[in-house]
Amino acid sequence: xxxxxxxxxxxxxxxxxxxxxxxxxxxxxxxxxxxxxxxxxxxxxxxxxxxxxxxxxxxxxxxxxxxxxxxxxxxxxxxxxxxxxxxxxxxxxxxxxxxxxxxxxxxxxxxxxxxxxxxxxxxxxxxxxxxxxxxxxxxxxxxxxxxxxxxxxxxxxxxxxxxxxxxxxxxxxxxxxxxxxxxxxxxxxxxxxxxxxxxxxxxxxxxxxxxxxxxxxxxxxxxxxxxxxxxxxxxxxxxxxxxxxxxxxxxxxxxxxxxxxxxxxxxxxxxxxxxxxxxxxxxxxxxxxxxxxxxxxxxxxxxxxxxxxxxxxxxxxxxxxxxxxx
Amino acid sequence: xxxxxxxxxxxxxxxxxxxxxxxxxxxxxxxxxxxxxxxxxxxxxxxxxxxxxxxxxxxxxxxxxxxxxxxxxxxxxxxxxxxxxxxxxxxxxxxxxxxxxxxxxxxxxxxxxxxxxxxxxxxxxxxxxxxxxxxxxxxxxxxxxxxxxxxxxxxxxxxxxxxxxxxxxxxxxxxxxxxxxxxxxxxxxxxxxxxxxxxxxxxxxxxxxxxxxxxxxxxxxxxxxxxxxxxxxxxxxxxxx
Numbered sequence: 024x025x026x027x028x029x030x031x032x033x034x035x036x037x038x039x040x041x042x043x044x045x046x047x048x049x050x051x052x053x054x055x056x057x058x059x060x061x062x063x064x065x066x067x068x069x070x071x072x073x074x075x076x077x078x079x080x081x082x083x084x085x086x087x088x089x090x091x092x093x094x095x096x097x098x099x100x101x102x103x104x105x106x107x108x109x110x111x112x113x114x115x116x117x118x119x120x121x122x123x124x125x126x127x128x129x130x131x132x133x134x135x136x137x138x139x140x141x142x143x144x145x146x147x148x149x150x151x152x153x154x155x156x157x158x159x160x161x162x163x164x165x166x167x168x169x170x171x172x173x174x175x176x177x178x179x180x181x182x183x184x185x186x187x188x189x190x191x192x193x194x195x196x197x198x199x200x201x202x203x204x205x206x207x208x209x210x211x212x213x214x215x216x217x218x219x220x221x222x223x224x225x226x227x228x229x230x231x232x233x234x235x236x237x238x239x240x241x242x243x244x245x246x247x248x249x250x251x252x253x254x255x256x257x258x259x260x261x262x263x264x265x266x267x268x269x270x271x272x273x274x275x276x277x278x279x280x281x282x283x284x285x286x287x288x289x290x291x292x293x294x295x296x297x298x299x300x301x302x303x304x305x306x307x308x309x310x311x312x313x314x315x316x317x318x319x320x321x322x323x324x325x326x327x328x329x330x331x332x333x334x335x336x337x338x339x340x341x342x343x344x345x346x347x348x349x
Numbered sequence: 350x351x352x353x354x355x356x357x358x359x360x361x362x363x364x365x366x367x368x369x370x371x372x373x374x375x376x377x378x379x380x381x382x383x384x385x386x387x388x389x390x391x392x393x394x395x396x397x398x399x400x401x402x403x404x405x406x407x408x409x410x411x412x413x414x415x416x417x418x419x420x421x422x423x424x425x426x427x428x429x430x431x432x433x434x435x436x437x438x439x440x441x442x443x444x445x446x447x448x449x450x451x452x453x454x455x456x457x458x459x460x461x462x463x464x465x466x467x468x469x470x471x472x473x474x475x476x477x478x479x480x481x482x483x484x485x486x487x488x489x490x491x492x493x494x495x496x497x498x499x500x501x502x503x504x505x506x507x508x509x510x511x512x513x514x515x516x517x518x519x520x521x522x523x524x525x526x527x528x529x530x531x532x533x534x535x536x537x538x539x540x541x542x543x544x545x546x547x548x549x550x551x552x553x554x555x556x557x558x559x560x561x562x563x564x565x566x567x568x569x570x571x572x573x574x575x576x577x578x579x580x581x582x583x584x585x586x587x588x589x590x
């Protein structure tokens with residue numbers, strides 16, 4: 024299995040296989056033989072007018088797949104949903120990217136797409152929150168907003184006429200991500216939902232599931248409007264600073280060990296799930312985190328062979344439950 | 350030297366029309382977009398595909414199609430006599446180009462403009478037929494990377510020794526100096542994308558040898574399809590709904 028190098032003993036191997044057999048039998052009931060590979064025929068009724076979607080092509084009057092994946096039919100449209108492929112942006116997707124270049128008036132971001140994405144200086148809110156024209160001074164100070172190798176959360180704005188992918192970050196929730204971990208997983212495991220930002224209150228962490236397969240797990244930051252923060256507060260803070268042993272900046276840069284552990288725990292949960300190839304949602308991540316806590320596992324033990332087996336069994340059980348209820 | 354004994358068996362005990370054992374595995378390089386290991390008997394090749402990704406050299410970027418690059422290398426330990434070959438010698442540049450052209454023929458490059466696809470193939474064990482094994486491994490890796498292709502390319506070699514056409518030559522038969530025909534086909538379209546031959550062959554015998562190699566390609570294709578389908582089904586079943 025991809026990226027999975029475990030030394031399983033005999034019992035673990037058997038349990039592993041059993042769990043996957045259950046998963047396989049469950050899915051084969053749901054959709055029978057919708058999986059296709061490159062150059063497989065897709066059976067369509069020739070009398071009906073059909074629309075060829077992505078991953079299909081016409082060859083000798085027959086519809087064939089050009090990708091490995093699953094055939095999906097929506098009314099007249101027939102397309103192949105690829106499994107392992109790079110991210111394909113759609114307008115409005117919430118994504119996470121890494122800055123690779125600071126160019127004139129723009130940042131270039133790596134987002135697991137076939138090209139680099141562009142975030143224009145003009146399509147993001149300035150840190151001071153004021154709406155105004157971007158001046159040359161702003162342009163010179165771009166590195167104070169995002170630097171190279173910084174991790175950023177943004178939204179897909181759309182393709183420009185020259186074919187570039189443009190992003191926007193016009194809200195307080197977007198922007199630089201600090202104090203946490205970035206994980207990269209195959210994008211097909213992230214389901215598009217209404218919510219991609221999650222605040223797990225019980226752990227004090229933020230979880231962002233980027234549609235492009237980049238997952239951010241970090242310390243929770245309160246989204247606050249910087250403009251509201253009044254100036255009188257500042258002077259008070261300075262007073263506090265004088266008789267506080269920890270400096271103001273030090274307090275801000277400090278993450279409590281509990282939160283750090285929770286970040287690592289959730290990150291490891293994502294790692295385990297993605298190597299096993301299971302869909303990743305908040306519910307499942309919290310479930311795995313709780314599972315590891317209830318088992319009294321250390322953070323590093325979550326990447327051990329035994330936990331992989333347990334997660335696989337847990338998933339098999341979870342998926343078999345709702346079908347029984349129906 | 351006798352390559353086919355009176356009983357009709359070859360040096361490694363195969364019949365003239367018999368192929369070596371095939372084995373393929375998908376997803377062997379975790380950081381790559383797509384990867385595969387392909388074995389034909391003792392020949393073992395690993396392939397990794399990166400991309401489509403941003404073009405590294407801006408001047409090579411094209412606005413209507415993807416750039417395909419390929420790098421072939423042979424591990425130092427792959428052959429019996431351990432030789433330190435310089436990187437980019439004539440043989441490997443030639444094979445890199447052959448693989449690139451063969452794969453380019455089936456990739457739908459126009460769907461991924463302004464991007465590049467890198468294919469890296471390395472021979473881990475060489476026992477004849479590395480060229481075809483590399484192409485087969487690259488096909489698997491490309492399919493795994495989710496790159497749109499018209500068809501899967503498969504390749505197989507055939508030769509003509511002791512007056513008999515032989516399928517899938519191994520190292521000993523390959524180095525005998527006889528003709529070695531490497532064929533790459535698109536099995537669904539029934540088209541030839543690669544045809545190479547060392548030394549000379551008569552017109553009539555060439556036809557039969559090529560026919561044999563094509564049959565070999567089709568056998569490889571059916572095996573590759575099986576592996577791919579199983580992999581796709583597995584991924585889908587794990588993912589769930």
